[in-house]
Amino acid sequence: MIEVVVSRAQRLSERLLERATGLIQRRIEARQTPIVPPANVAGRALMTVLGIMTFLASLTFGAVTLVSDTAAQWQSQISREITIQVRPAEGVDMAAALQKVQDLVLATPGVESASVLDDAATGRLLEPWLGEGLDLNELPVPRLVIIAINEASPPDFSMLKANLEAAVPQASLDDHRAWVSRLVAMAHATVAIGLAILSLVLTATVLTVIFATRGAMAGNRHIVEVLHFVGAQSSFIAGEFQHHFLRLGLIGACTGGVGALLLFAAIGDWTASNQATPEADQISALFGSFAIGWTGYAGVFVLVATVAGLTALTSRLTVTRQLAAIDMISPVEG
């Protein structure tokens, strides 16, 4: 009985081994060398060039996104707040005037809050010029009311100004419009410069990708000719090269794109973890959280896809042109 079981087990294991060996053999046989050599010096150089150009283009795109987002942030932060200044005058009760201004402003549609800058805060503002221990009652110092407005439906500033001057002649409204318009102009100029630089970098990337691919293709001309003369269809030859160069393009472009994203993430991490230091504060003041956001990620993704696609397309067009040059050339036309 035991012998029968053992012999059956042996037969089963032999069959399994045979099947596994057959499968492995078939897999080995199925793995043919690619018609276009997978790696050579020109291919590696092309991947490096694609990586570097994608890295630079991604960095430029990320920087433009960052500047554009930050400019929008500045603009929104400043336009969210306005101030009213109440100047001291003979016979004016400053506390009553401030209260009157606050009440009037709060009653205006589009105003979310109004707070009077208290003595301590005003003292701190003037401390660099007038020193500590300042008694505001002894000095004719103007006082401020800070007003937060609803950005979606802001108040009518000209009406507010007129009402204010009628109620408290010493009050004047500062809606920061001059600052906002300057900042908006600066932000727009910065973004426009960034876009101009980006378009130059993208043009350089496209040209580099095309010429580097054509350079790498030059070393493969003999393969194109051999395939052509053994009867390969043009679409087959173009497809082989397109597939090969798409792979090279994807590896190179992904390396560059991921490198740029990692650099942004590293700088973002560094500013987050060094928030108390003056250097990080300066960077945060300029660029906020130093995050490129979804626009940045989407842009890098599009760049990687474009570079890889362009590499594949250039190789296809180059093959097509080479084939046209060797196919039934007329010695006169050719």
Place this chain on the structure above:
Amino acid sequence: MVRFENVGLRYDMGPEVLRDLSFQIWPQSFQFLTGPSGAGKTSLLRMLFLALKPTRGLITILGKDVSTLKRADLPLIRRRIGVVFQDFRLLDHLTTYENVALPLRVRGKEEAEYRRDVVDLIKWVGLGERLNAPPLVLSGGEKQRAAIARALIDRPDILLADEPTGNVDPPLARRILRLFLELNRSGTAVVIATHDVGLMDQVEARRLVLADGRVTIYD
């Protein structure tokens, strides 16, 4: 099978290098194409494998007038023409087996369908031991035989060989010639371009002699 009628060829605005060529290549025939260096043998071969258009005259290959052929038709006709190049044109990154199988691979055939045929043909040309060797480690004669095997693998109707014995010693040249004769006996028309008189003297075969741009035929 191949018909040339008053074919002329010139490059750019230069003089005609080939003039008034009129001849036929019959199915299952065997012929040498010869003449001094620079006589135009390679140009004539290039016209035969559809790499060059004549500047005048009519060429009919495998029943098709080449002047009316569309670009898309060329690969299908080329598949019926085997070519052995003087410089072999083997792909260095592929093995002997893969080089010989290349014409079948580009036609989209599965390896399982052709593996046995390729191995048999490689053995037939005497390269059974070099199946997995890349061309870089093959001798000149071995490369020549690998190139011949590649040209024959899809059983072409006509085989064109450009100086197939130019890089080999006389014993190997005789062996290669025997391969061509054996192939011809199996039904393939063979055209061998050579200026090796010794080689031609070994076989009683038709000779197309090019001189001064004209062809003279010795049947």
